[in-house]
Amino acid sequence: xxxxxxxxxxxxxxxxxxxxxxxxxxxxxxxxxxxxxxxxxxxxxxxxxxxxxxxxxxxxxxxxxxxxxxxxxxxxxxxxxxxxxxxxxx
Numbered sequence: 001x002x003x004x005x006x007x008x009x010x011x012x013x014x015x016x017x018x019x020x021x022x023x024x025x026x027x028x029x030x031x032x033x034x035x036x037x038x039x040x041x042x043x044x045x046x047x048x049x050x051x052x053x054x055x056x057x058x059x060x061x062x063x064x065x066x067x068x069x070x071x072x073x074x075x076x077x078x079x080x081x082x083x084x085x086x087x088x089x090x
Contacts, residue, residue, distance in 0.1 A: 029046045029049075029050070030046060032046075032049065033045065033046050033049055036049065
């Protein structure tokens, strides 16, 4: 097997998530999109901006990065699943 410098690419399958936000947050997001358009001269919808906003938030959260590097909490597992997996019984 070849030893390529580029490793296997990660899963890039998008996931659709639907959320409900407050009227105040919706207004703030619309205002952010307007400021983005004014700043960069390109119009992006709120839906297009949110994934990048969330990624930036998560990348900037040091406590999250530390917990993630330590493998805690297990991503995608409920608290009950973590307890069951960790103790072997419950």
